[in-house]
Amino acid sequence: MNIRQALEERKRPLVLDGGFGTMVQRYGLKEEDFRGYRYRDIPGMLLGNNEMLNLTRPDVVSEIYSAYVGAGVDILTANTFSANSISQADYNCQHLVAEMNREAVRLARRAFADSGREGFVIATVGPTNKSLSISPDINDPACRAITFDQLAEAYIGQMEVLAQEGVDAILLETVFDTLNAKAGIYAMQEVKHRTGKDIPLMLSATVNDTAGRLLSGQTLEAFLISVSHAPLLSIGLNCSFGADQMLPVLRNLHRMLTDRAGESGQRPFISCHPNAGLPNSMGQYDVTPDQFAQSISPMLDERLVDIIGGCCGTTPEHIKAVVDLCR
Numbered sequence: 628m629n630i631r632q633a634l635e636e637r638k639r640p641l642v643l644d645g646g647f648g649t650m651v652q653r654y655g656l657k658e659e660d661f662r663g664y665r666y667r668d669i670p671g672m673l674l675g676n677n678e679m680l681n682l683t684r685p686d687v688v689s690e691i692y693s694a695y696v697g698a699g700v701d702i703l704t705a706n707t708f709s710a711n712s713i714s715q716a717d718y719n720c721q722h723l724v725a726e727m728n729r730e731a732v733r734l735a736r737r738a739f740a741d742s743g744r745e746g747f748v749i750a751t752v753g754p755t756n757k758s759l760s761i762s763p764d765i766n767d768p769a770c771r772a773i774t775f776d777q778l779a780e781a782y783i784g785q786m787e788v789l790a791q792e793g794v795d796a797i798l799l800e801t802v803f804d805t806l807n808a809k810a811g812i813y814a815m816q817e818v819k820h821r822t823g824k825d826i827p828l829m830l831s832a833t834v835n836d837t838a839g840r841l842l843s844g845q846t847l848e849a850f851l852i853s854v855s856h857a858p859l860l861s862i863g864l865n866c867s868f869g870a871d872q873m874l875p876v877l878r879n880l881h882r883m884l885t886d887r888a889g890e891s892g893q894r895p896f897i898s899c900h901p902n903a904g905l906p907n908s909m910g911q912y913d914v915t916p917d918q919f920a921q922s923i924s925p926m927l928d929e930r931l932v933d934i935i936g937g938c939c940g941t942t943p944e945h946i947k948a949v950v951d952l953c954r
Contacts, residue, residue: 650694681731802833834873
């Protein structure tokens with residue numbers, strides 16, 4: 628059964644995993660953990676480059692995957708969020724992109740296999756640290772840090788490896804700039820042409836306020852219209868803030884997608900993986916697993932979501948509470 632069939636035949640929302648970076652922080656890793664012996668000569672600091680852990684500390688990555696599998700998730704997201712040449716250029720690691728992506732997917736598949744459970748492995752693809760719509764120079768509104776073609780090519784380089792590894796879907800997440808997302812959509816179409824593999828595409832935006840605007844200023848409705856040409860498996864929301872504050876935005880998203888589907892009733896599936904509230908003054912998340920599940924509950928009661936999970940601040944304990952709630 629593929630992921631689309633599972634969503635069509637499900638009797639409850641499929642559960643996605645939670646924060647990866649949140650879990651990495653628990654290990655208190657040092658520079659040498661991210662660098663290892665093999666990469667000792669790469670200039671600059673590698674601390675914080677979580678995708679490097681696929682190569683230097685696969686034991687840590689595997690433990691995090693296994694913790695989420697043990698929590699009962701249906702879907703694991705591979706540790707590939709910043710495994711693209713643009714993001715990795717900040718660490719002088721762009722030459723390792725293909726290897727990072729391959730190992731991330733293989734470790735995730737092994738986590739399910741070792742548990743004896745079946746599940747889906749999707750690859751998460753971040754927006755990079757560049758924007759196609761926002762100038763990096765306040766004195767030059769026309770300035771851009773990157774071109775559409777450059778961003779699309781970086782995405783193609785990552786997505787082609789992911790397609791070859793046979794991921795169940797690719798999730799373009801934390802979308803703050805619709806034009807960046809369009810570069811990702813174009814890249815997926817190009818990868819399909821090059822590889823002959825039709826990998827389902829999932830899209831998830833992050834909104835900047837409770838009115839539902841993206842950081843680039845677009846309303847949620849404008850965002851939906853802008854990506855309506857793409858054959859999406861799902862569209863949804865992630866990060867942003869806690870589930871309580873995300874609920875009205877999610878209701879609006881569900882209503883707009885339902886209205887656009889009209890009589891056919893055919894719309895993309897809807898996903899949501901919010902943060903564990905907002906961070907405190909120390910940058911920590913205080914929302915407990917039970918509180919997180921309680922704030923998720925209305926999304927399930929109102930049947931607003933087909934895929935539910937967590938983002939920043941969420942842990943296997945938070946996701947286990949969501950799994951129990953769904954069941």
